[in-house]
Amino acid sequence: MSLVDGIEIRASDIPGAGNGLFAKRTFESGDVVLQLPRPLVAELYDQYREHSCAWCFLRAPASEMERKRAMAFGSRTADITVTACTGCKITRYCSKVCQRKAWKSEHKYECKVLGQEQLNQPARIVLKLLGRIRAGEESIKTIMDYHSKQNDVKTEDPDYHDKLSQAVATAWQHCERTEDLSGGLAMAMTLGFNVMLNSLNLSNTATPSDQVGRGFDPVLCAANHSCDPNSFFVFETPRAVLRAARKIKEGEEVFISYKSDTKPFKYRQAELKEFYFFDCRCPKCEKGTAPDKFNMPSTELSPVWCQRAKELLHIQKRDGVDLSKYWVGSTDADIRMTALQAEAFEKHEHGQEVGDIEDSKTALRICLESKMWPLSREPVPSILRDLQTAYMSKGRIYSAFRIALKLHFVIYTSRGASLPGNLYLLSSFNVMQLAFGVVESSDGARRIRDMEENFQFRLLPMGLLMQMSEQVPLTVGWNSEMGHRVQHAWRTLLEPLGGVPPEPMKRQIAETWPKMQAYAESIDLLAIVNNTG
Numbered sequence: 001m002s003l004v005d006g007i008e009i010r011a012s013d014i015p016g017a018g019n020g021l022f023a024k025r026t027f028e029s030g031d032v033v034l035q036l037p038r039p040l041v042a043e044l045y046d047q048y049r050e051h052s053c054a055w056c057f058l059r060a061p062a063s064e065m066e067r068k069r070a071m072a073f074g075s076r077t078a079d080i081t082v083t084a085c086t087g088c089k090i091t092r093y094c095s096k097v098c099q100r101k102a103w104k105s106e107h108k109y110e111c112k113v114l115g116q117e118q119l120n121q122p123a124r125i126v127l128k129l130l131g132r133i134r135a136g137e138e139s140i141k142t143i144m145d146y147h148s149k150q151n152d153v154k155t156e157d158p159d160y161h162d163k164l165s166q167a168v169a170t171a172w173q174h175c176e177r178t179e180d181l182s183g184g185l186a187m188a189m190t191l192g193f194n195v196m197l198n199s200l201n202l203s204n205t206a207t208p209s210d211q212v213g214r215g216f217d218p219v220l221c222a223a224n225h226s227c228d229p230n231s232f233f234v235f236e237t238p239r240a241v242l243r244a245a246r247k248i249k250e251g252e253e254v255f256i257s258y259k260s261d262t263k264p265f266k267y268r269q270a271e272l273k274e275f276y277f278f279d280c281r282c283p284k285c286e287k288g289t290a291p292d293k294f295n296m297p298s299t300e301l302s303p304v305w306c307q308r309a310k311e312l313l314h315i316q317k318r319d320g321v322d323l324s325k326y327w328v329g330s331t332d333a334d335i336r337m338t339a340l341q342a343e344a345f346e347k348h349e350h351g352q353e354v355g356d357i358e359d360s361k362t363a364l365r366i367c368l369e370s371k372m373w374p375l376s377r378e379p380v381p382s383i384l385r386d387l388q389t390a391y392m393s394k395g396r397i398y399s400a401f402r403i404a405l406k407l408h409f410v411i412y413t414s415r416g417a418s419l420p421g422n423l424y425l426l427s428s429f430n431v432m433q434l435a436f437g438v439v440e441s442s443d444g445a446r447r448i449r450d451m452e453e454n455f456q457f458r459l460l461p462m463g464l465l466m467q468m469s470e471q472v473p474l475t476v477g478w479n480s481e482m483g484h485r486v487q488h489a490w491r492t493l494l495e496p497l498g499g500v501p502p503e504p505m506k507r508q509i510a511e512t513w514p515k516m517q518a519y520a521e522s523i524d525l526l527a528i529v530n531n532t533g
Ligand SMILES: C[S@@+](CC[C@H](N)C(=O)[O-])C[C@H]1O[C@@H](n2cnc3c(N)ncnc32)[C@H](O)[C@@H]1O
Pocket: 012, 014, 016, 017, 018, 019, 020, 146, 147, 149, 197, 198, 199, 221, 222, 223, 224, 225, 226, 276, 277, 278, 279, 280, 281, 282
């Protein structure tokens, strides 16, 4: 079902940003602002083509272990298998229904070519679009109305410009040409660049790090970016939905976040420039560095850390590190904080790149031992997410669980309404899973006994589940992967109790919740990374 009545496209409130999306009525937090059955263009990334349906994007388990995991979650993907089209033998579908829809809409324009040539994702997108234009699909031409960033890309990232131009040229070379393609190769270039530079990453809400594809829709992608967005985008294979993250008044512009919205000002600016080729002028960025608060003014940095910062600055200058992304201010004290901020981010990012958590631990130590970083200030939350994943994969479930508690009950809770509801839901689910992991771990009984001195650990999964059942309708809806997972957990946990949480249990949960929050506050993150707690 399409739901686009509540919004309109007109000139943005952001100077120089072109058009934007505006609310035609008031939306309350959690309301669906816009819903599309599928974005106008949706294309899998190459590495997902083997196991995913090219139409609905559901991903089949790639191994027996993944299938068992999906079953344990109650995921609808557990029973899915994908079968290759008999024509190209490449593109896969999960059902005849998906295959038929795809054929009619797009696959007939590419099937023959894909059977003979390996085309990359941008080339496949353009080939499909040219076919759809030839078939007279008017809506495709609206892509041409987008402000083209082709020249900006050429100046700022010539390599990317060349790669993209090459992909478009390949698609052009392989497409069947008729007079409907009167704009020639230049028109194909505009199509390709406009889609690639204005599209959104598509990832299922239950597995946000799995970015399965890229989607573009002229209505959805009219939404401009804000570093303090009032809506969030969810992709529910293959529905594309915008939900209000807080109340949006009639006439107000609807913003989403394209990239990080919690990183410091200069960092956000640099990222948006690098990936989307624009200088962000959202209301938060117009305030400059003002919202990037440290725990204390930069002049309060302790003498030990002042010395460390001076040494770092020396090394950074020697190595030609570009500090502009981490800029705090121009006083001596601010420059020292810039050096520390640069080291924390660069160490963490290097750790991500090479898969070494020691770098992330060093980054966390800089932030926490200097006492300057609030836990909610980046890079702390990103570091904690990575450490949690790393500990999970090393089987250090209890450490991962405690980091998850800190993220959920302290960091995310402190963000209040500025945290998109789908992320909070995901975090609730994550804590619940890890709590089960602790129960099953070899030293689980001892750990639980210790925790139960502070709060009733056994009530944690049920309390989270009750919260999630309220959050699902306001974030991803029940007919979604996450919705299915929560329903499954609800059935599993509550069937033995008669299907609903008993009243005395609800009271106990209400009593233990503040104690659990206090426990999460008391978790010593440095002790976890230093293996002393
Ligand atoms: C996906 S499009 C959004 C719709 C676009 N404004 C239009 O007129 O079609 C993304 C482009 O909008 C502009 N834009 C979006 N958010 C912006 C922001 N916060 N500050 C400045 N420009 C922005 C940039 O030109 C960016 O490349």
